[in-house]
Amino acid sequence: MSATAAASNDKFAKVPPRTADLNETWAFLSPGVDHIMTNLEAGLTFPNYTNLYTAVYNYCTSTKMTGMGSSKPDNSRAGANLVGSDLYQKLTEYFTIHFVPMKQTAAGLQDEELLRYYAQEWARYTTGANYLNRLFTYLNRYWVKRERDEGKKDIYQVYTLALAQWRTQFFLPIQRDGSKLAGAVLRLIERQRNGDVIDQGLVKKVVLSFVSLGLDNTDPNKECLDIYKEHFETPFIQATELYYKKESEAFLSENTVSEYLKKAEERLREEEDRVERYLHTKTRKELIAKCEDVLIRQHAQLMQDSFQKLLDYDQDEDLQRMYALLARIPDGLEPLRKRFESHVKQAGLTAITKIVGEGGAAADNIEPKNYVDALLEVHRKNAETVSRSFKSEAGFAASLDKACREFVNRNGATGTSSTKSPELIAKHADMLLRKTNKVAEEEDLEGALNRVMILFKYLEDKDVFQTFYSTKLSKRLIHGVSASDEAEASMISKLKEACGFEYTNKLQRMFTDMSLSKDLTDAFKERMEQNHSEDNDINFSIMVLGTNFWPLNPPTHDFTIPVEIVTTYERFQKYYQSKHSGRKLTWLWNYSKNELRTNYLNQKYILMTSAYQMAVLCQYNRHDTLSLDELVAATSITKDILGQVLALLTKAKILVNEEKEQYDLNPGFKSKKIRVNLNQPIKAEVKAESSDVLKAVDEDRKYVIQATIVRIMKARKTMKNQALIQEVISQISQRFAPKIPDIKKAIETLLEKEYMERVDGQKDTFAYVA
CATH class of the missing domain: 3.30.230.130 (Cullin; Chain C, Domain 2)
Structure with a gap:
């Protein structure tokens, strides 16, 4: 310890006796308290610290001991109160005097000089107050505690008393002078917003002192932000609003929306950093909300109006910024979602118009690959935008799906027909799965099939796709032109995953029939070799296909079997009947x-x-x-x-x-x-194929609708007409979009067949007939 410090400490080196009164005790304590609060950096020896602590202890305990020896029953309590109160009062009076020169110095300072002086004194003061709090431990532990327990909430522990005195004697007088202290902080922050480098550590010290000055009388240990909010946070938020309102309007008057997006993004990032560096964390919510209001909500319409231009010119970075900004305000994204949906829909329609021409093209002349590629390209591009620019947000994904569903099912190639798209997509899948397909050799066939499934997801008439796909699959299997069994199985698996077992049941049964037919052919050949070896010049193989699973129609005309194959034909007929006596073979010569x-x-x-x-x-x-x-x-x-x-x-x-x-x-x-x-292929057969498929679809739909109605009525027992129609639409819509007249016709059919009946006395109500 330095000589100066030793001399200073000698002033309070001798401890008063245990019998010393208040004045004698305070006379000893006062120099030590003042040294701690004003000159602690000069040092305090442990013996001197112990002497000060002992003086406080001796004074309080000796008085209590005297009180306890009295014949008066309340003397102990009275004596303890008197001593604690006087000592507490002496400390309070000390703090009042302590701040007089500090206030005089502060009165002559402004802005950053004031803040530096304030922060310096705050550090010195709070350090000293911590020492005092430990010196007066006995006072805190007994007298202060009892006073507070008895409801005197304006009595504090010594450290808290010191903070309360700083607030009353120093902080509030400075603030009453035109919010001098908080104003200096706000002007420093504004300088930083204007691009100046400021001492952020200084701002943090001052601002955090505001937090420490908030006192909750019911629980002094609990954080209280009253002072911080009243004297700093509220004016800070107001200043922030005015600053950014003025700046954003001026910036937009001279710059593009794209430039403004960068500016707003940067400002929000700065405010987040400001909270992190020198504000209380609870300020973040209100501060950021105010910035979002001024920087985003008040200019949202302008941003939304420029959204289409960003889409048209593929300005991905600006789209990302706009999304990120507008996502921060209520309903900020909904107008963008609607515009994005319209944009994607128009892109799809335009892509198909380029294929069919402005005047439209005959449906039969549209190349399935070109059609599918055009649809997929629109989906790919906009799906990437959703992923990259809109973070795969559910609302934008839904807008993409809604737009794709619209242009996939209704475009320049489909006209008024909802069946053309599933037909063309099924034909494209057929080409992919054929041996002659170059994609199978040059590209990833599995990837190509996955892309088909992207469009399949959007088809409204999935039953039309199913029927065309089934027809094409039957031709591939019959003629042996499939690229591979693995690819066929993979595609069926994808369809099954999308639509369920029932959707692919017939397709899987086709493969079963092919396997059984191979076994049947081998067995027949073996029989021929055993019994008719002299006629084995004809190499014969047969496919026996189940009528319920294969979409094949027998020829509509007679056919005279050439004599060259009649013998083989008759032998197989006889052989098959011996194996399956109850079955009838219908020969499909046209296949x-x-x-x-x-x-x-x-x-x-x-x-x-x-x-x-x-x-x-x-x-x-x-x-x-x-x-x-x-x-x-x-x-x-x-x-x-x-x-x-x-x-x-x-x-x-x-x-x-x-x-x-x-x-x-x-x-x-x-x-x-x-x-x-x-x-x-014969032209007549090619033309008939589409017609036959659509006829089969229409016929199948009648039964699907009827079966759905029966299933619903069996579960519900009674149901009103409108509710029944809506439920039918809901249950069937994953397979196709049923038309209301078709549903009504199916209801009439079921009424005639007595599966259901009208309820007497109740309008438009049906009951299930068990």
Whole structure:
């Protein structure tokens, strides 16, 4: 310890006796208290600290001991109160005198100089008050506690008394002088907002002192923000509002909305940092709310009006900023969601218009791949915007889905039909799953199928897709042109996951039939080899397909089986009946295919043909030339279909048609390929396919609606007409969008069939008939 400090401490080196009165005791304590509060940095020895503590202890306990020896029963309590009160009063008087020179000094200071002086004195004062609090432990523990227990809430422990005195004798007088202290803090913060570098540590010390000066009389240890709020937070929030209102209006008058978004984002970040660095954490909520109101809500309309431009020019960073800002205010995003939905819908419609042309194109001429690619590109681009710019927020995701559902189901390619989109998407899936598909070789087929499922999710008429997909799948399986069984199984699994087991049940049964047919063919061949080895020149395979699971229609005309295959045909009929006596085989010659070997040319060729082409060519085993009428008579094929069959054969130059309706076998046929594929689709069959699918869909829908009504009525027993219609729509809408007239027609049908009945005396109410 320095000599100066030692000399100073000597002033209070001798402890008064235990019998000393208040004046003698305070005379000893006073220099020590003053040293602690004004010159503690000079040091205080432990012996001197102990002496001061002992003086307080001796004075209080000696008085109590005297009181306890008195014959008066209340003397002990009276004596303790008197001594505690006087000592407490002496401390209070000391604090009052202590602040006189401080107030004089502060009166001559302004702004940052005032803040520095205030912070310096606050640090010195609170450190000293902590020492005093420990010196007067005995007073705190007994006298102060008893006073407070008896309801005297204006009596504090010594440290809290010191804070209360600072507030009353120093802080409030400075504040009453035009909010001098808080005003200095606010001006310093404004300088920082204007770009100046300020002493943030100084601001934090002053501001946190405001927090410490709040006292809750019922519980002094509990944080109380009354002083902080009244003298700093409230004017700070008001100053913040005025500052940013003026700044934002001026900035927007000279800059673009995009620039303003950056400015607002930066200002909000600064205010968050300000709370972190030197404000009380509870200020954050009100401060940020006020900033959001001034910087965002008051300019929300302007931001929302510029949203479309940001979308049009793919300004992702600005979209992210606008989203982040408007998400902070109530209902700030809803106008953006609506505009985004409209934007996506228009993008989808425009993309399809480019494919079909302004005037529209014939539906049959639309290339499924181009159609699907156009829809997917719109979805991909806007899904990325939702993910990247809008953080995958549920409202924007819903807007994207709603817009996609609209343009996928109703666009320039679909016209007024809701069935065209599912048809084109199903046809695209068919091309992906064929061996001839280049995507299967060049790209990830699984990824391509996943993209199909993106569009499938938006289809309203999923039953139309199902029927077209089922039809196309049956052709792939029959003709053996699937890219792979794994890809087929994967797609069915995706459909099952999306729509349930019932949706894919028939598709899975097709694969079962294919497996059973292979086993049946192998067993039949084995029987042929055992019993008819001399006739094994025909290589025969059969597919027996369940009528309920395969969307295949038998030919609408007769067909005369060529003699070349009659024996094999009859043997299989007999063999199958021996295995399944109760079943009937219906032969689908319109789906059958054959390979014929030529024996009349120098070069032997293998001709891949349809059953109808085979029937025609087999006639030339016995004739070199035949008329159209002779071929009709020999094959029983109708003239319109036979004409198309002959057209394909003459185009391939297997037959020549030099005279009208006369067809000759061409002895000069030549081909670069040994295997010649003649089996091309017949136009009549291609056109009929879409028509047949839609007829099947309409028929199936009637039964689905009826079954749904019966199921609902069985569960509800009675139901009003309107409620029943709404419930039917709700239950079926995942499969297709039922039309109200169709539902009403189904209700009438069920009334006629007595599945339900009208309730007597109740208008439009039905009851289930058990």
